[in-house]
Amino acid sequence: MKKLLLKQRKHLEIVEDILPETTPAGYKRLRVLFTGICRTDAKMWADGHRDLILPRVPGHELIGLDETDGCLYGLWPGQSCGKCQFCLDGRENLCESMKIIGFHDDGGYADEAFLPENSLLPAPSIENLQVLTFAEPVACVFHCLRTHHHMEGKRVLIYGGGVLGCITALVCTLRGADVTVVEKNEEKIAHTAPFTQSVGYTTCKRTTSSNFDIGINCCDSHIAFSELLAKIKKAGALLFFSGLKKNMELESNIVNLFHYKEIDLIGSYGPLKKDVQDALTFCAQEEERLAMLIESVVGPEEVEQALTKVHAGNALKYIIDFTNAPATTQQQAPVHKKASSSSQHVSETVACTVAALSYRDDGIHEQAQRKIDDKTKPLGALGRLEGLAVRLCCIQHTLTPQIHNKSMLVFAGDHGIVEEGVSAYPAKVTAEMVNNFLNHGAAINIFCKTYDIGLKIIDMGVKTDISPHPDLLVKKVGYGTENFSLQPAMTISKVNRALEAGMEAFIQVAGQDCSIVGIGEMGIGNTTSATAIISAVTGTPVRELAGRGTGVDDEGLKRKVEVLERSMALHHPPKDDPIALLSLVGGYEIAGMCGAILKAAEMGVAVVLDGYISTAAGLVATLFSDTVSHYLLAGHRSVEIGQRTALQHMGIAPLLDLDMRLGEGTGAAIAIDLAELACRTMCEMATFEEAGITRKQ
Numbered sequence: 060m061k062k063l064l065l066k067q068r069k070h071l072e073i074v075e076d077i078l079p080e081t082t083p084a085g086y087k088r089l090r091v092l093f094t095g096i097c098r099t100d101a102k103m104w105a106d107g108h109r110d111l112i113l114p115r116v117p118g119h120e121l122i123g124l125d126e127t128d129g130c131l132y133g134l135w136p137g138q139s140c141g142k143c144q145f146c147l148d149g150r151e152n153l154c155e156s157m158k159i160i161g162f163h164d165d166g167g168y169a170d171e172a173f174l175p176e177n178s179l180l181p182a183p184s185i186e187n188l189q190v191l192t193f194a195e196p197v198a199c200v201f202h203c204l205r206t207h208h209h210m211e212g213k214r215v216l217i218y219g220g221g222v223l224g225c226i227t228a229l230v231c232t233l234r235g236a237d238v239t240v241v242e243k244n245e246e247k248i249a250h251t252a253p254f255t256q257s258v259g260y261t262t263c264k265r266t267t268s269s270n271f272d273i274g275i276n277c278c279d280s281h282i283a284f285s286e287l288l289a290k291i292k293k294a295g296a297l298l299f300f301s302g303l304k305k306n307m308e309l310e311s312n313i314v315n316l317f318h319y320k321e322i323d324l325i326g327s328y329g330p331l332k333k334d335v336q337d338a339l340t341f342c343a344q345e346e347e348r349l350a351m352l353i354e355s356v357v358g359p360e361e362v363e364q365a366l367t368k369v370h371a372g373n374a375l376k377y378i379i380d381f382t383n384a385p386a387t388t389q390q391q392a393p394v395h396k397k398a399s400s401s402s403q404h405v406s407e408t409v410a411c412t413v414a415a416l417s418y419r420d421d422g423i424h425e426q427a428q429r430k431i432d433d434k435t436k437p438l439g440a441l442g443r444l445e446g447l448a449v450r451l452c453c454i455q456h457t458l459t460p461q462i463h464n465k466s467m468l469v470f471a472g473d474h475g476i477v478e479e480g481v482s483a484y485p486a487k488v489t490a491e492m493v494n495n496f497l498n499h500g501a502a503i504n505i506f507c508k509t510y511d512i513g514l515k516i517i518d519m520g521v522k523t524d525i526s527p528h529p530d531l532l533v534k535k536v537g538y539g540t541e542n543f544s545l546q547p548a549m550t551i552s553k554v555n556r557a558l559e560a561g562m563e564a565f566i567q568v569a570g571q572d573c574s575i576v577g578i579g580e581m582g583i584g585n586t587t588s589a590t591a592i593i594s595a596v597t598g599t600p601v602r603e604l605a606g607r608g609t610g611v612d613d614e615g616l617k618r619k620v621e622v623l624e625r626s627m628a629l630h631h632p633p634k635d636d637p638i639a640l641l642s643l644v645g646g647y648e649i650a651g652m653c654g655a656i657l658k659a660a661e662m663g664v665a666v667v668l669d670g671y672i673s674t675a676a677g678l679v680a681t682l683f684s685d686t687v688s689h690y691l692l693a694g695h696r697s698v699e700i701g702q703r704t705a706l707q708h709m710g711i712a713p714l715l716d717l718d719m720r721l722g723e724g725t726g727a728a729i730a731i732d733l734a735e736l737a738c739r740t741m742c743e744m745a746t747f748e749e750a751g752i753t754r755k756q
Contacts (some may be wrong), residue, residue, distance in 0.1 A: 063168035094167040094191035095120030101370035107545030121167030170381040197338035198330035211235035219278030230275035281307035300327035427452035448737040462735040472520035472648035473539035474584030508729035521645030534560035561654025579724020589675035591644035595632040604701035637682040652676035669727040670697035695726030
């Protein structure tokens with residue numbers, strides 16, 4: 060059979076595949092005749108998709124034939140449980156455990172497919188079977204209009220004149236409405252003119268009319284949403300089913316129109332099974348007009364070109380024809396190459412720093428241990444403080460370690476993964492907290508002031524520009540990373556830039572005179588990135604590592620785990636290639652911290668990691684060189700369980716356990732003060748001989 064397998068973003072591979080002879084229970088084997096290419100398919104191919112688990116055969120707008128009984132079937136694209144309250148109430152499109160065909164399960168970009176029997180619906184036999192692939196978008200329109208069956212004389216305003224807008228205009232017109240469609244693209248208006256004339260509605264680039272009874276958004280523009288609200292009359296209705304672009308904010312005075320005008324907002328998320336069944340009948344009745352919306356019917360080998368045009372947004376409906384597909388040998392599109400080994404793509408600056416890393420013992424550990432044992436106390440009575448004193452002797456390579464020029468670097472950056480709802484806070488809190496640091500209002504400000512630690516904030520990738528401030532270093536690599544559940548978080552070049560920026564920040568703030576540096580961070584969504592990093596390096600499943608971060612609830616934690624599992628399946632991040640790892644699932648601030656750690660280790664400076672995020676950065680730094688671990692101190696044990704896994708992997712024990720999970724560097728600040736105490740103990744506490752005290756016999 061011919062099967063179009065989506066292996067990665069922008070990688071659609073045509074393969075020959077043979078289905079098993081035995082049909083799984085609850086499934087039906089169909090010969091796929093035609094499959095529509097919808098805009099979601101194109102976005103999934105171009106940008107990835109949060110519900111996509113690769114590899115996957117896309118396609119949910121299909122018409123297929125059961126060759127055992129000759130029956131035609133259309134497809135309701137969902138798979139519902141049938142048991143939750145939504146399913147029992149006849150709202151299966153909102154099923155608590157919904158799975159989507161073509162996203163979670165293989166779909167119709169193939170000439171044969173196993174499809175769930177409960178999702179298949181009998182289809183009418185018509186001359187132009189291709190038109191039946193419109194059933195799913197028509198069903199979405201039916202569901203959107205479920206409260207407006209009678210529209211005689213109603214004035215309806217639709218924004219978006221693509222396929223979905225045209226179908227909506229057709230249905231509304233047939234129900235007696237006076238329809239106006241606003242479409243900004245003049246080329247698209249001309250392209251759909253035959254359909255518009257056939258149906259008898261008005262299409263324009265803009266309208267000065269207002270007081271419409273109903274507004275319907277058939278595009279993802281927040282501007283269109285706002286204009287619709289302004290043009291709907293009092294006690295009118297806004298039907299909302301095509302979504303908005305990510306990260307767009309609506310003006311409160313626009314949203315208040317719901318209140319002032321008492322406008323009904325009717326949300327719609329996919330169709331019911333009944334909607335699809337009704338849509339199949341409708342497609343047969345409107346066969347001739349719907350055929351006008353077909354841009355082209357293509358073979359499997361032409362699908363990538365079609366996806367490009369659909370994604371651009373100006374094309375009408377492309378349909379894949381599997382009935383006349385010629386036999387083909389395996390044909391493969393260019394494969395998205397995985398990042399090569401670190402040595403091949405690390406920058407010269409980073410490589411030189413790593414090459415310069417060194418650590419020598421020369422018996423200093425044994426000498427330091429003897430010295431601390433000889434202090435006026437029972438052996439080991441100061442517990443882990445003694446071990447800390449010995450570590451600092453080894454790092455500074457002296458039996459008289461000193462703490463001076465204490466520094467705290469707090470790296471800040473935003474994460475595209477926040478789009479997936481993995482945090483209890485919105486992304487804008489990153490910038491707000493950075494300003495709080497600069498205004499001396501955060502916990503880390505108090506901690507650093509108390510312990511006389513110099514504090515600097517480094518903007519590595521905050522989504523907005525921060526006003527200049529003496530305590531701010533701007534090392535911005537980008538305005539937030541990409542959403543790594545859909546694509547790599549950043550390019551290889553940006554990883555190197557971030558690493559180099561972290562090195563520069565350390566030199567600027569601490570320099571040669573620094574003896575200890577704390578590493579802190581601020582970045583909404585960065586616990587998700589840290590979890591992916593620690594999972595990749597340690598081989599521990601993300602489900603065992605993911606915590607609540609900023610305080611997500613049970614559903615939020617479940618969603619976070621699901622997002623992480625999809626992301627790991629998408630990227631398969633390497634455990635031994637730090638550049639590729641940061642590129643795939645990292646953050647600008649995590650890469651910046653890693654760079655600072657590498658530079659500090661090169662200069663023989665003790666590095667105090669704070670909590671979960673900085674520990675992940677330290678873990679990545681050790682991938683460049685094992686030598687780094689000799690300079691790392693773990694400030695405290697975080698409540699985030701993944702930190703323990705990372706520390707165990709590096710063989711480092713935390714100094715404190717205060718049930719903290721704030722980040723910012725707060726735990727590291729306390730540990731820096733503890734390190735100073737350990738040094739003073741090593742240098743100033745008398746030995747038994749110096750104090751003239753008799754040792755225990």
